Amino acid sequence: MTKKSESNLVFWLFLAPVLFAFLMVMVIPFIMGSFYAFTNWSSSAKLDGGFRFVGFENFVKSFQDPSFLYAFGVTFVYTILNMFFINLVAFALALLVTSELRLKHIYRVGFFVPNLIGGLILGYIWQFIFNNAIPSLGNLIPALKFLSDPNNLMLSKNTSALIAMVIVGTWQYAGYIMMIYIAAIENVPQELHEAAKIDGATPWIRLKAITIPMAAQAFTVTIFLTLVNSFKQFDVNVSLTSGGPSTMLFGKPILGTELIALNIYNTAFISNNLAQGQARAVVFFLVLAIISIIQVYVNKKKEIEL
Amino acid sequence: MSNRRLGIFIAELVTALFFILFMFPFYLVLINSAKTAFEVTQYPLTWPAKWGNLIDNIVKIWTSEAVRYPSSLVASAIITSLSLVLINLLSAQAGWALVRTKNVISNVIFFIFVAAMVIPFQIVMFPLLSWFRMTTLATGIPLLRTYQGIILAYIGFGASLSIFMFHGFIKSIPLELEEAATIDGCKRHQIFYEIIFPILTPIQATVMVLNGIWIWNDYLLPLLVLGKGNDIMTLPLAVSNFAGAFVKQWDLILTAILLAMIPVIIFFLFAQKYIVKGMIAGSIK
Numbered sequence: 261m262t263k264k265s266e267s268n269l270v271f272w273l274f275l276a277p278v279l280f281a282f283l284m285v286m287v288i289p290f291i292m293g294s295f296y297a298f299t300n301w302s303s304s305a306k307l308d309g310g311f312r313f314v315g316f317e318n319f320v321k322s323f324q325d326p327s328f329l330y331a332f333g334v335t336f337v338y339t340i341l342n343m344f345f346i347n348l349v350a351f352a353l354a355l356l357v358t359s360e361l362r363l364k365h366i367y368r369v370g371f372f373v374p375n376l377i378g379g380l381i382l383g384y385i386w387q388f389i390f391n392n393a394i395p396s397l398g399n400l401i402p403a404l405k406f407l408s409d410p411n412n413l414m415l416s417k418n419t420s421a422l423i424a425m426v427i428v429g430t431w432q433y434a435g436y437i438m439m440i441y442i443a444a445i446e447n448v449p450q451e452l453h454e455a456a457k458i459d460g461a462t463p464w465i466r467l468k469a470i471t472i473p474m475a476a477q478a479f480t481v482t483i484f485l486t487l488v489n490s491f492k493q494f495d496v497n498v499s500l501t502s503g504g505p506s507t508m509l510f511g512k513p514i515l516g517t518e519l520i521a522l523n524i525y526n527t528a529f530i531s532n533n534l535a536q537g538q539a540r541a542v543v544f545f546l547v548l549a550i551i552s553i554i555q556v557y558v559n560k561k562k563e564i565e566l
Numbered sequence: 567m568s569n570r571r572l573g574i575f576i577a578e579l580v581t582a583l584f585f586i587l588f589m590f591p592f593y594l595v596l597i598n599s600a601k602t603a604f605e606v607t608q609y610p611l612t613w614p615a616k617w618g619n620l621i622d623n624i625v626k627i628w629t630s631e632a633v634r635y636p637s638s639l640v641a642s643a644i645i646t647s648l649s650l651v652l653i654n655l656l657s658a659q660a661g662w663a664l665v666r667t668k669n670v671i672s673n674v675i676f677f678i679f680v681a682a683m684v685i686p687f688q689i690v691m692f693p694l695l696s697w698f699r700m701t702t703l704a705t706g707i708p709l710l711r712t713y714q715g716i717i718l719a720y721i722g723f724g725a726s727l728s729i730f731m732f733h734g735f736i737k738s739i740p741l742e743l744e745e746a747a748t749i750d751g752c753k754r755h756q757i758f759y760e761i762i763f764p765i766l767t768p769i770q771a772t773v774m775v776l777n778g779i780w781i782w783n784d785y786l787l788p789l790l791v792l793g794k795g796n797d798i799m800t801l802p803l804a805v806s807n808f809a810g811a812f813v814k815q816w817d818l819i820l821t822a823i824l825l826a827m828i829p830v831i832i833f834f835l836f837a838q839k840y841i842v843k844g845m846i847a848g849s850i851k
Contacts, residue, residue, distance in 0.1 A: 267667065270754040274663035275675070278656040278725045284701070285694055285722030286682055292693035356581045360574055363582075369838065370585050373592075376830050376841070378783025380802045381823050384809055385591050388816055392610045393594055400611065431588065436845060443846050463573070485849055492686060495785050499806065524688050525786075534692055541688040552684045 297542045301535040318539035322527075326509040328540060331523035335491060338422060338519060342429040342490040347482055349434040354441030355467070368442070371435035379432065383499025386428045390414040390500075418516035421501050425517060428496050433489065437482045444478035445471060480562060484555045488548065494521040520544055592827075599623055599821040606816045623821040632811045633822055637797075638804040639829070644713065645788075645800060646781045649720035650774050653728050656721060657773065658766055661732030662758050666744070676733065683726045691790055694719070698791070709791075713798060716791045723787070724777045727848070735769040736762070775837070775844030782830065801826045 300314050322328045353371055357364045374382060391413060398408030406412055414424045448471060456466050497503065503518035503526070518526065524544060528537030597613060598606050600620035614620075628635050664676045698709040709715030739762065747757050785802040792798050799807065808822050834841060 267754050271663045271667045271672070274659040274755075274758070277652075278660040278721065278729070279675070281656075281718050281721035282679070282682070282725045283722075284697070285719045286685065286690060286725075287678075289690035289693040289697050290685060292697060293689050296693060353581075353584060356577055356584070359577050361578050361581055363578075367581050367585050368842075371588055372842065373831070373834070374588065375845075376779060376783075376834050377827055378785060378802050380783070380785040381805055381826055382591075384805065384819060384823060385595055388598070388610070388820065389591060389594065392607065392816060396608075396610045431591070435588070436849075439842055439846055440849055481849055498785070499809070521688060528692055538689075538692050541686075541692070545684075545686055545689040548686055549684050 293538055294542060296535060297539040299535060301538065302532075303534060314535075318536045319543070322536055322540050322543070325536075326512045327514040327518065328523060328527075330509050330514050331518050331520045334422065334517060335493075335520045338425060338429075338493070339487060339490040341422075341426045342433075342493075343483065343486045345426055345430040346433045346437055346486045346490075347479075349430055350437035350482070351441050353434060353438040354445055355471075357438070358442055358445045368435075368439070371438055373435065374432050375436040379493070379495030380499045382428060382432055383496040386424070386431075386496075387415065387500050390424055415501055416505060418505065418507055421505065421517045425493075425496060425500060428500060429490060429493065432496070433486060437486060440478055440482055440485075441475065444475035448474040477562065480555075480558060484551070488551060491548065491551070492521055493519055494525070497522045595820050595824050595827070598816060599824045601817050603815060603817045606820070607814075610816075619817075620821075623817055624825065626818060627808075627821045627825055630808065630818075630822075632808045633804045634799060635804065635822070635825055638799045638801050641798050642782060642800045645716055645720070646778060648713075649717050649724070649781050650778055652717065652721050653724040653777050654770055654773055655763075657725055657728035658732050658763060658770065659758055660725070661729045662736050662762055664729070665733055665736045676729070679726045679729050683730070687723070687786065691786070695790060711791075711793050711796050711798065716788060716798075719787060719791055720777075720781055724781075728773045728777065731769055731773055731847070732766065735766060739765060771840045772844035772847045775841050776848040779841075779845075801829075 297318055298313060298315060300310070300312055300317075353367075357367050357371075361367065395408045395410075395413065398404045398406060410416070414420045452470050452474075453466055456470060461469065497517070497519045501517045503515035503522050505516050506513050507516040508514070515522075515526075520540070521544070524537050524540045527540055528534050531537075594610070598610055600614035600617050600623070601609075602619060605615060627633050664672050695710065698715060702708050702710065707714070709718065743761065744757050747761055752760070783802060784800075785806065788800045788803050789806075792800070792803065794803075794807070805819075805822050805826050809819050812818055
């Protein structure tokens with residue numbers, strides 16, 4: 261065997277197992293899925309003769325469905341709020357734990373811990389907090405009596421339930437994003453701070469003129485990371501609110517806090533409409549693809565500036 | 567000077583407050599796991615009357631048919647550890663093959679792996695199920711509701727990020743190292759397993775941490791691939807199964823949650839340094 265063909269053989273042998281798994285679960289289902297979105301695919305129409313091409317029907321019907329439009333809107337609001345609060349809290353925490361605190365290592369670990377536990381479990385914990393712990397606070401403290409009124413439960417109304425999801429999202433991700441900010445803040449050369457101090461800069465001015473500009477690269481990372489993670493949220497949605505409470509839109513009953521990922525799942529399995537669920541998943545993918553393209557573009561531009 | 571000390575004092579106070587706020591949900595899980603059903607609903611914020619209840623509740627969860635905690639823990643451990651070992655080894659060797667073979671094919675394959683990182687699970691999940699069913703029909707190898715099926719899925723979904731990370735690291739390893747080994751009579755595959763793979767330890771830790779946290783906590787993929795009412799059930803499935811079956815029985819639901827969290831927290835305390843490092847590295851992909 262020649263050197264060339266030996267290395268060629270090794271190349272394919274080394275690549276084969278992972279390529280096989282990747283084809284089986286990503287490439288083939290992706291191609292099938294992109295195609296099925298344009299058919300009347302359902303669990304029953306699959307093998308008999310009823311399986312046919314329907315053009316854009318699934319997409320048109322999806323965009324005529326109030327629940328899908330609403331899920332898009334809710335996801336948009338949730339994503340914006342979540343991004344804002346996660347980054348705000350994370351940056352504040354990062355500034356705090358990079359200052360000269362005695363217990364800063366314990367604090368860092370503590371803030372990070374929620375991130376290690378799955379969203380599903382976190383959602384159940386917070387469901388307990390919103391439905392049981394907070395109302396009981398109203399029973400304990402007379403001034404907070406209003407909390408124990410069942411009408412004031414966070415999860416019983418759309419707007420407050422959405423805020424509840426943002427609270428859980430912030431609690432879940434802030435510690436992780438904080439770690440990224442810490443890395444960025446600790447990378448700022450100490451000499452810059454020393455020089456600024458000699459020139460009489462207050463901590464506030466040093467934050468604005470040194471820390472934030474030097475951490476700009478980290479902001480691009482964290483903003484896109486929180487954007488994509490919030491947009492894809494599913495687990496917390498399932499266990500915290502299950503999409504509820506119900507509400508009305510255009511005369512149709514819909515779920516008040518159903519994010520897109522849950523809407524896709526429910527369309528396929530609860531409404532039993534696999535093809536339309538698939539079409540919605542394609543839309544979901546396109547939105548994410550656009551976000552990613554913007555991200556790559558922004559990063560490229562940043563690199564040139566540097 | 568005193569101004570500065572005051573500043574630090576305030577920062578310390580604010581951070582401590584945040585810390586208590588962040589830890590409070592875990593504290594609630596712990597104290598309420600040690601209560602009776604009545605106590606939980608009436609006094610969710612108070613110290614438990616009898617800590618002995620914690621043992622009772624743990625025994626109930628341990629023996630519960632809906633959670634099947636021991637077997638769920640084992641299933642989660644099998645799925646996570648086998649997936650991790652395989653993702654790690656197979657992605658490392660694929661990454662090395664892609665770096666060291668420079669031609670159009672290897673570039674295209676690498677590009678496809680990287681581009682696939684954008685693809686959300688939602689667009690492949692429904693067809694994945696029917697494709698697995700078709701494959702089983704054609705080959706007789708069961709994929710849905712089995713270990714091999716879910717592990718294959720994790721290798722496929724974990725491959726992109728893992729190969730990307732190995733690829734980046736391997737590029738920085740000097741080629742002279744491998745050339746020297748070739749002169750000494752090493753075969754291509756020996757070069758990888760005996761020389762390169764051991765050098766990859768730091769990036770292996772990162773890859774394992776990133777994939778490990780994801781796989782251990784994952785809910786949607788096991789829900790679809792393993793399904794409900796299966797003998798093979800991961801911990802997140804077990805918890806949701808239990809919470810669904812025993813609605814509002816918070817004493818037991820919270821105990822189930824406590825038991826599901828303990829393995830992760832123990833693991834984190836041991837591997838803290840690697841986990842934090844790995845997750846930061848993974849964010850900058």
